[in-house]
Amino acid sequence: MDSIDLEVLKTSAAWIASGRRCELITVIKTWGSSPRPIGATLAICEDGTVIGSVSGGCIEDDLIARVRNEGISRTVPDIVSYGITADEAHRFGLPCGGTIELSIEPLSARSRIAELLERLERHELVQRRVDLHSGEVELSRAAPGAQLQISEQAMVTIHGPRWRLLIIGAGQLSRFLAQIALAMDYSVIVCDPREEYRAGWHVDGVQLVHEMPDDVVIDMKLDRRSAVVALTHDPKLDDLALMEALKSDAFYVGTIGSRLNNSKRRERLLEFDLTPEQLARLHGPIGLYIGSKTPSEIAISILAEMTAIKNGVPTNLIVPHAAAPTKAGDAVCVVDSGAV
Structure with a gap:
């Protein structure tokens, strides 16, 4: 695209x-x-x-x-x-x-x-x-x-690519996310050190790398035209990368997972050298609430939230997935063995 x-x-x-x-x-x-x-x-x-x-x-x-x-x-x-x-x-x-x-x-x-x-x-x-x-x-x-x-x-x-997007995790959702982001003028890098996930993963125009995600975040020298989205559900891959991204100038840092999992992640991240202000920049559960269920819909939801943040839409006009109405406490949308 x-x-x-x-x-x-x-x-x-x-x-x-x-x-x-x-x-x-x-x-x-x-x-x-x-x-x-x-x-x-x-x-x-x-x-x-x-x-x-x-x-x-x-x-x-x-x-x-x-x-x-x-x-x-x-x-x-x-x-x-x-x-x-x-x-x-x-x-x-x-x-x-x-x-x-x-x-x-x-x-x-x-x-x-x-x-x-x-x-x-x-x-x-x-x-x-x-x-x-x-x-x-x-x-x-x-x-x-x-x-x-x-x-x-x-x-x-x-x-040329006016914006940069780092996607952590090579899976079905990351494929849709990368394809749409390319059409929106992003230069896209997908990072996954797991060989079994990288095998067979390919999107024309997207760079696929195998280094540890936190090293990639540091090497990219993220600026205010950069975004990071973590999609692996694996704290060993996501957490350190999110910590580095939240300390950078990236305009958007988001991660997949349910409310419960995101709450646990925030507790873990506070044990590192993040400030509460830095942690408050984390978007999770990720994306806007549009009732998304499929990988393609969730990719649209994520990019919709990224676009709203990038364009300076007032916070009170954005309804993130984290603020979505729930039943029985916590709605879960399964994608790539995880949740939004």
């Missing part, structure tokens, strides 16, 4: 290689509410075929109509706006008074899309600078946390 960003780039590269004219459209500014965030992309081919999205659909329809009626004739990037007036806002599906500003860049071999994809295959975080007057492109390594920038001279976009 590719992220939308990768799908757009790969399709663009194929169009360029086949000699077809195409353009890359990027959301660079929004005012008011907007259906798509800054940095969202869409590519359009000379026959009107599109991949990606920059709005709820109406702006795409307008872009397609223009290409089919007028063709693709731009030689340098152009900046266009939609929804400046209330009538346009209504026409293009934007809230009244909302505005979206787009960069429309004609693509060719000099756009360096193929080279960009090669660097992304190496899991690099890449900065792509486009001169808005000449169309010339420069590629360089991006700094963690870098964001899209626009000026009169150039547009700088960021491509």
